[in-house]
Amino acid sequence: AGAQASGYCCRGYYGVMSSLGAISWALAAGTALFAALCLWSRGEAASRWSPLAFGGALSLALCLDDMLLLHESILPGWGLPQEVVLGAYGLAGMAYAFVQRRRLLSSEGAFLLLAFLLFGGSLAIDILLHSTESMAVAAEDSLKFVGIHAWLAFHIDQAQRAVLSMHPNPPPHPVS
Secondary structure (H helix, E strand, C coil): CHHHHHCCCCCCCHHHHHHHHHHHHHHHHHHHHHHHHHHHHCCCCHHHHHHHHHHHHHHHHHHHHHHHCHHHHHHHHCCCCHHHHHHHHHHHHHHHHHHCHHHHCCHHHHHHHHHHHHHHHHHHHHHHHCCCCHHHHHHHHHHHHHHHHHHHHHHHHHHHHHHHCCCCCCCCCCCC
């Protein structure tokens, strides 16, 4: 509503979409991190819990960025250009795709692949058009919104698969 009143951009319902997107990022982060913690506490190998931890941490970073407009206003205000921040997210995304490469290339990774494609489309619109025109903003935000939910679906699926496949009586994880 503030952005609309200022004349900067948007319709009032964009705030709802933004809030739902941030909630979905947070759900993805919480789901993945909780499943990683379950696996870690049961003594599972790092190869089982670390991809979930990575996905959860990345989801949390993207959640905070979305909620606080880090890459758009705060970090550039501190002297860190938006392009550098987006580049860092891109590198983190590529690293995550590499970690998830086996799943990404199987039917298990369909939602993750869809998320990456939608995020790429959203990013392309943002970088190439960099416009506050209603249609450009709507296209960029819509692709990102659906991408976030594909990302969330992937992490819910992976967390469920991981937790349900835990060994029933593994040795307890040593607490230090």
